[in-house]
Amino acid sequence: MTQFRKIITSLTIGSLILVAPVMAASQTLVPKTAAELTATECSACHMAYQSGFLPIRSWKAIMADLPNHFGEDASLSEAARAEIESYLVATAADRNGRDPRWLRKIPQDVAPLRISELPWFRNEHGSRRLAQAKANPNIGSISNCAACHKGAERGNYGD
Ligand code: HEC
Ligand code: HEC
Structure with missing residues (x-):
């Protein structure tokens, strides 16, 4: 019993040591900051539209032409642009590689803006x-x- 508990404890501590730096790294890399950056930068002129409303190809097309964004200049630094694009792509309508039903009606080579x-x-x-x-x-x-x-x-x- 005590031996069993010891094994559990050492496993927990061991995995905490392993996992902690990975968690810290992934938090700064993708989910939070990129989502926050998108929420801030993409709500300057209109609300930040939810990424699930458009497929990956649409977000890529939008993010590739920010200087000519619906008649406005929505340019960003390359670092911010790339981070926002990665967030939008990771959370787009077809993020799982599957098209929702509404998306199947749109040809693959069309990227609605x-x-x-x-x-x-x-x-x-x-x-x-x-x-x-x-x-x-x-x-x-x-x-x-x-x-x-x-x-x-x-x-x-x-x-
Ligand atoms: C400088 C102002 C400005 C900024 C910043 C901006 N947009 Fe826009 N965006 C516009 C304008 C203007 C429209 C057109 C709105 C309309 O037709 O009423 C638009 C429209 C859109 C549309 C289409 C809305 C629709 O009708 O379905 C999307 C999607 C969009 N923006 C995404 C983004 C994203 C993503 C960002 C952040 C990278 C962003 N916008 C930042 C000005 C901006
Ligand atoms: C002029 C007002 C108006 C604007 C602007 C508008 N909507 Fe709507 N939207 C409605 C109404 C009203 C309905 C409900 C239609 C019905 O039930 O008959 C609706 C329905 C919806 C639905 C379906 C909701 C459900 O539960 O079935 C979604 C999703 C939606 N709108 C998203 C959007 C998005 C995204 C935008 C902006 C790009 C937008 N709407 C702009 C009035 C508006």
């Missing part, structure tokens, strides 16, 4: 909704998700 032009989005919102968004000065654009979806920034589009 707008969420608001995706077929599912058009079906969900309809042309009346698009016109309404444009006409209302408090909304201005259908890309202004948060004007209609109060929880948009938290990824909540249910109301």
